Amino acid sequence: MKTILIYDGSFEGLLSTVFYIYEYQIDQFSVVKTEEYVANFFDKKEEIISNSNKANRVWKALSTKISANAKRKLYKAFLSELPGIENKICHFIQLAFASKYKIEKDFSNPTILEISKVVKMVDREKHRMDAFVRFRQTKDNIYFATIEPDFNVLPLNSDHFRERYADQKWIIYDVKRKYGLFYNLNTVTTITLEIDEAINNKQNELTFFSDTEVEFQQLWGNYFEHTNIKSRKNTSLHIKHVPKRYWKYLTEKKN
Amino acid sequence: MNFDRINEKLSILADAAKYDVSCSSSGSKRQNKNKGLGNSDGMGICHSYTEDGRCVSLLKILLTNHCIFDCAYCVTRKSNDIKRAAFKVQEVVDLTINFYRRNYIEGLFLSSGIFKNADYTMERLIAVAKKLREEENFNGYIHLKSIPGASDELMREAGLYADRLSVNIEIPTEKGLKLLAPEKDRKDFIKPMEKVKNEIVQYKSEKKLLKKVPIYAPAGQSTQMIVGASGETDAEIMYTSAYFYKSFNLKRVYYSGYIPISYDDRLPSIGTSVPVLRENRLYQTDWLLRFYGFDVRELLNKEHPNLESDIDPKLSWALRNLNQFPIDVNKADLRMLLRVPGLGAKSAHKIINARKFRKLNWENLKLIGVALNRAKYFITCESRVFETKDRTAAQLKSLILSNSNSKFRKDIGPQLNLFDAPNLKTA
Ligand code: SF4
Numbered sequence: 001m002k003t004i005l006i007y008d009g010s011f012e013g014l015l016s017t018v019f020y021i022y023e024y025q026i027d028q029f030s031v032v033k034t035e036e037y038v039a040n041f042f043d044k045k046e047e048i049i050s051n052s053n054k055a056n057r058v059w060k061a062l063s064t065k066i067s068a069n070a071k072r073k074l075y076k077a078f079l080s081e082l083p084g085i086e087n088k089i090c091h092f093i094q095l096a097f098a099s100k101y102k103i104e105k106d107f108s109n110p111t112i113l114e115i116s117k118v119v120k121m122v123d124r125e126k127h128r129m130d131a132f133v134r135f136r137q138t139k140d141n142i143y144f145a146t147i148e149p150d151f152n153v154l155p156l157n158s159d160h161f162r163e164r165y166a167d168q169k170w171i172i173y174d175v176k177r178k179y180g181l182f183y184n185l186n187t188v189t190t191i192t193l194e195i196d197e198a199i200n201n202k203q204n205e206l207t208f209f210s211d212t213e214v215e216f217q218q219l220w221g222n223y224f225e226h227t228n229i230k231s232r233k234n235t236s237l238h239i240k241h242v243p244k245r246y247w248k249y250l251t252e253k254k255n
Numbered sequence: 256m257n258f259d260r261i262n263e264k265l266s267i268l269a270d271a272a273k274y275d276v277s278c279s280s281s282g283s284k285r286q287n288k289n290k291g292l293g294n295s296d297g298m299g300i301c302h303s304y305t306e307d308g309r310c311v312s313l314l315k316i317l318l319t320n321h322c323i324f325d326c327a328y329c330v331t332r333k334s335n336d337i338k339r340a341a342f343k344v345q346e347v348v349d350l351t352i353n354f355y356r357r358n359y360i361e362g363l364f365l366s367s368g369i370f371k372n373a374d375y376t377m378e379r380l381i382a383v384a385k386k387l388r389e390e391e392n393f394n395g396y397i398h399l400k401s402i403p404g405a406s407d408e409l410m411r412e413a414g415l416y417a418d419r420l421s422v423n424i425e426i427p428t429e430k431g432l433k434l435l436a437p438e439k440d441r442k443d444f445i446k447p448m449e450k451v452k453n454e455i456v457q458y459k460s461e462k463k464l465l466k467k468v469p470i471y472a473p474a475g476q477s478t479q480m481i482v483g484a485s486g487e488t489d490a491e492i493m494y495t496s497a498y499f500y501k502s503f504n505l506k507r508v509y510y511s512g513y514i515p516i517s518y519d520d521r522l523p524s525i526g527t528s529v530p531v532l533r534e535n536r537l538y539q540t541d542w543l544l545r546f547y548g549f550d551v552r553e554l555l556n557k558e559h560p561n562l563e564s565d566i567d568p569k570l571s572w573a574l575r576n577l578n579q580f581p582i583d584v585n586k587a588d589l590r591m592l593l594r595v596p597g598l599g600a601k602s603a604h605k606i607i608n609a610r611k612f613r614k615l616n617w618e619n620l621k622l623i624g625v626a627l628n629r630a631k632y633f634i635t636c637e638s639r640v641f642e643t644k645d646r647t648a649a650q651l652k653s654l655i656l657s658n659s660n661s662k663f664r665k666d667i668g669p670q671l672n673l674f675d676a677p678n679l680k681t682a
Contacts, residue, residue: 131300135357143356160297166290167392168356185290215258216353222262223354226269227315228305231514231529237308241301251359252303 002028004045007086009033011078014086015055017048018093031086058093065096070104076122077115079152088114126153130160132242133172134251136217137210143170144209146200147249152177158188202254217251224252256349265350267340271320271331272366275423275479276511280312280361280396282474283418291392292355295418295474299361299396313364313398314354318342318379322368326436328425328484330516331368341370347383348391355395362396362418363387373404373443381409384416396474401447403439410450414472419506420451423479424499427492431485434521451476452503475506482537483530484513484522489562490555493540497551500544510537536562543569546600547593566652570596573633574648580633581641585614596655597629628658 003026007013017031030043039045062071074089091111095103107113128149135143143165147154154174158181161170165183173180173193182191198204205214247253281299301310317331319341325333351363365383369376380399387393399417401410413420422444426432429441451472458471478499480492496508512534515525540562543549547569554568555561563571573580573596582591584606592603605623609615614637621627632651635641646654 127300131302133358137356145358163287164294165292165356165358166287167292212256212353215256216357219258219262219265219350220354220357220359223265223269223314223316224303224305224311226266227273227311229273229307229309229514232307232309232531234308235306238304238306241304241308241310250303251357 002030002043004037004043005029005031005048006034006037006045007031007048008050009035010050011075012052012055013048013050014078014089015058016051017086018058018090019051019054020046020048021090021094022097029087029090031090033086062093062096065099066102066104070102073104073115073119076156077118079155080118080122081152082118085118088118122151122153122156125149125151126156128246129153129157129172132246132249133157133161134249135170136205136208137213138208139210141169141210143168144173145171145249146173146175146195148176149174154179154181157181162188221252221254256346261346261350264340264342264346265316267338268316268318268320268342271368272315272317272364274330274511274514275315275364275366275400276309276509277398277421277477277479277507278310278312278315278364279419279474279477279507280398282506283396284473285394285396285418285470287394289392291394292352293362293393293395295362295394295396302359302361312361313396314351314360314362315364316342316347316350316366318347318365318367318376318383319370320368321370323371324369324436324438326425326439327517327519327521328435328481328513332517335517344379344382344386348386351387351395352391352393355393360395362398364398366400367402369402373402374406374409377402377405377409377413381413381416384413388416398474401451401476403443403447405447407446407450410447411454414451414454415469417472419474419477420447420472421477421479422448424495425479425481426485427480427487427495428485431487435485448476448478448499448503455504476503477505477507477509479509479511481513482510482534488555488560489533489537489540490560492537493544493551493555496541497544508541510534510541532564533562536564536568540568548590549594565656567596569594570629570652570655574652577648577651581635582633584620584634584636585610595630595633597626597631597633599624629655 005017005020005026007017014031020026021029037045059071074092077085077089088111092115095109095111103109103112107116129147133145133147135145138144152174154172157172161172161181162183167185169183169185171180171182171191173195175195179190179192181188199208242250242253279299280295281297283295285295287294299312301312303311305311319339320331320337321339321341322331322333330337347363347365351360354360355362363383365380367376367380380402384397384399387397397417398419398421399413401413401420401422403422410420424441424444426435432439432441454471455475458468461468480495482492492510499505499508512530513523514529515523515527518525540554543554544551549572554572559575562568573594579594582595584592589603589607592598592606593600602623602625606615606620609619609623613619616637617627620630620636632642632646632655
């Protein structure tokens with residue numbers, strides 16, 4: 001009989017689930033988030049309670065089996081939020097614990113190959129956010145950006161923006177997942193905000209943003225137009241680099 | 256700041272600067288210091304792409320498009336009847352900082368028409384960079400143009416603030432330069448380049464001995480040549496390029512297909528199409544010289560002064576040297592592996608690693624990512640079936656062309672991905 005393991009959706013919860021699998025020697029399982037769970041008559045269900053102590057033990061023990069880099073990849077795979085990714089991560093961890101050698105580069109194993117493919121996709125999205133975030137300066141001098149990435153990559157962007165924009169306050173807000181990062185000139189914290197719909201509405205820009213903000217957006221748009229060489233137009237290449245779903249963030253593509 | 260006026264200047268001075276194709280912002284090592292603004296120690300990010308598919312990573316503008324020279328191939332030339340404008344130093348600083356803070360750009364690429372004289376112009380460019388570094392504590396990327404003829408002292412100073420310096424030689428041959436820019440002298444281009452090279456060499460050796468040496472042009476130097484403006488051959492372009500790489504330790508040479516901007520009858524007329532395919536073949540050749548161990552004389556010479564347009568230069572070379580093939584991928588050294596058409600540098604290294612564990616067969620090679628539709632005619636491996644037929648170069652060429660997958664065919668169609676390659680991390 002299969003056991004459905006229900007966890008709270010956090011990475012800590014997932015690692016607690018792994019602990020549980022070992023503790024109770026669960027053989028056949030499927031891991032789902034609380035909000036995704038649908039009851040059925042055939043499977044047993046268990047609700048896992050997140051426990052930082054247990055999670056830490058799993059995470060530490062992994063260090064003896066795989067590299068720090070491979071551990072980070074598991075975290076990145078988790079951020080993909082793809083359906084069923086939890087099962088693959090658990091399988092990966094089981095493989096790692098069961099093996100004498102470092103399994104992370106054994107791409108002939110389908111689980112490992114799959115995880116590495118997902119990580120590539122997540123990395124790509126992370127880099128896109130590094131590139132496509134467009135800050136707007138608010139009236140109280142915070143540089144503010146909204147994003148809706150395909151995957152939950154915002155935690156991965158934190159270091160890059162903290163290192164680069166060390167002397168300005170900034171917020172990057174994921175409107176899809178309803179949380180953001182706020183840098184207050186010292187540290188980056190996770191925040192949730194009530195975001196007024198109107199904030200992304202052109203007409204209201206001056207209510208929220210600084211007087212020069214609109215001007216700089218126009219200057220940038222104008223620059224973008226003039227740096228283009230018309231006789232070299234190559235639309236398919238353009239769209240390949242900047243897929244249309246990202247245009248809504250981009251100041252230069254909005255107008 | 257007078258917005259309308261700045262906006263107008265920006266239009267004019269971005270328009271004039273866009274023919275410089277370099278937009279690389281990688282290869283520097285500048286970290287954010289003292290909680291200042293920006294860094295440029297990473298890979299360099301393309302924040303956007305123009306509609307022609309080119310990476311937008313820097314604010315690329317001229318300080319002014321007033322110029323005392325009259326180079327026929329340049330929009331900024333004195334005799335051209337266009338609107339002129341000039342930024343003030345502070346205006347460029349403000350634009351850079353404000354664009355950077357909004358995450359539009361990685362930094363500034365500042366060039367200029369030559370007003371008054373070379374040194375006067377160079378001083379203004381340096382003033383912008385200095386202000387950015389010292390007053391704004393800006394650690395983003397700065398690329399400055401070295402003005403031909405600028406003095407050694409100024410070039411020394413420029414490198415203290417800029418990450419990259421470049422002088423565009425533009426015209427590959429001396430005779431072309433005489434024809435199109437008679438007032439200019441090759442020596443004027445070389446002088447600042449030489450100085451920067453020497454400073455970089457000195458910086459590197461001093462850094463080994465002393466802890467605190469002021470950082471000098473960490474992303475090195477580059478140059479650009481215009482392709483198709485002066486009737487030059489591919490051989491002339493690439494020999495010049497090889498010479499500059501070697502003599503001045505350049506990081507990059509850019510090739511820019513000439514965009515007709517003038518009715519001057521020394522030049523291709525307006526309406527002539529941009530030689531995009533040729534440009535792409537030149538980049539491929541450049542790659543072969545820098546990363547695949549080819550010597551320029553193997554690829555271009557008296558018998559073959561121009562690259563073939565329908566196949567890439569490596570395949571073209573292999574077809575002329577069939578006597579060196581087939582090679583056994585399980586034995587051949589890296590140098591020869593790199594010479595196999597359809598086999599990239601990544602695959603070559605993977606082969607060398609993988610063959611330690613087992614002898615590789617076609618299946619293995621495919622998984623590694625070798626383009627077998629081309630490579631199979633040039634290699635043998637641990638399989639009993641391989642191409643045994645003796646074919647002439649012409650037969651092979653038409654066979655490969657007719658069997659190529661869409662990606663390869665696309666290469667010779669209009670949709671080139673040529674800016675993909677130069678944006679790689681090697682820049
Ligand atoms: S000196 Fe430079 S800006 Fe002036 S015309 Fe010649 S190429 Fe153009």
